[in-house]
């Protein structure tokens with residue numbers, strides 16, 4: 296829709312189709328620029344799109360408003376190995392409902408504030424904030440194994456021992 300908006304959003308192969316605005320909330324409707332993706336089972340490129348069931352993903356707030364991304368969740372059929380698969384998003388961990396950068400933000404916030412405080416500021420429940428913190432914490436403990444999208448974020452964070460200040464520090 297808008298090249299500048301896409302650049303600000305800064306997510307790979309993604310464009311903003313439209314947005315809606317409510318009182319304190321902006322929802323951006325996203326579209327992916329690649330129609331064909333690689334099958335995770337056999338590595339053949341060019342699965343056939345079977346269906347799209349968009350999901351709402353929470354992202355970092357802008358201009359004092361909370362942001363949701365109406366994100367395609369696309370299911371493909373691979374004609375080569377005849378299997379179905381769901382596209383993995385490079386900016387959202389599997390089965391999460393928050394962008395990686397948002398989870399990273401919440402993780403850092405919880406360490407300098409409290410779960411209650413962040414929950415109030417972010418309009419999310421205590422359980423949701425605690426869930427994000429736990430998810431990020433377990434990722435950091437595991438290092439970058441398995442999550443391609445996370446590995447770049449982790450490589451910036453791991454050297455800083457500060458990421459585990461919530462626990463007794465080994466230094």
Ligand SMILES: [Zn+2]
Nearest residue numbers: 334337373376
């Ligand atoms: Zn396949």
